[in-house]
Amino acid sequence: MIHYRLRCEAGHEFESWFSSSAGFDRQAEAGMVECPACGDTRVSRALMTPSVAKVPGVKGRAEAVPAVAPPVPEASVPMQAGSKMAAGPIPAQLVAMLQKVRAEVEKNCDYVGEDFAEEARRIHHGESEMRGIYGEATEAETEALRDEGIEVGRIPWLPRADG
Numbered sequence: 001m002i003h004y005r006l007r008c009e010a011g012h013e014f015e016s017w018f019s020s021s022a023g024f025d026r027q028a029e030a031g032m033v034e035c036p037a038c039g040d041t042r043v044s045r046a047l048m049t050p051s052v053a054k055v056p057g058v059k060g061r062a063e064a065v066p067a068v069a070p071p072v073p074e075a076s077v078p079m080q081a082g083s084k085m086a087a088g089p090i091p092a093q094l095v096a097m098l099q100k101v102r103a104e105v106e107k108n109c110d111y112v113g114e115d116f117a118e119e120a121r122r123i124h125h126g127e128s129e130m131r132g133i134y135g136e137a138t139e140a141e142t143e144a145l146r147d148e149g150i151e152v153g154r155i156p157w158l159p160r161a162d163g
Contacts, residue, residue: 038096
């Protein structure tokens with residue numbers, strides 16, 4: 001395992017672990033390394049200083065100190081009522097990804113509010129235009145849609161990244 005300090009093009013610095021230097025290169029080139037603060041995938045290695053400690057009783061000599069995996073940065077995010085996820089802090093990288101998902105859903109799908117179940121049925125039966133939709137549905141409505149063969153999913157809806 002190798003530990004890198006990373007920097008996105010917006011200047012945010014963060015740390016992460018990789019299986020190897022080549023592993024980091026492959027993931028970065030594929031856009032799989034994201035800044036936990038802004039979600040930017042244009043990430044490069046930042047300057048790091050090695051962690052060394054003096055050998056007790058030996059003047060001028062040092063030995064490498066094994067690195068310990070850093071704790072995952074966390075952000076407190078309120079969970080939706082009725083969520084099956086445990087309440088509490090969510091890792092910052094997960095928050096950034098979920099905010100990115102929300103932005104994509106809002107950009108590419110139509111908001112239908114509390115009419116979600118009815119509109120999903122109309123689309124499924126060809127009574128309404130085929131398109132991506134999002135909105136609110138109860139557990140019972142969601143289960144009924146699944147029983148009818150209509151694919152639906154729940155996404156933890158976090159506050160927008162822009163506030």
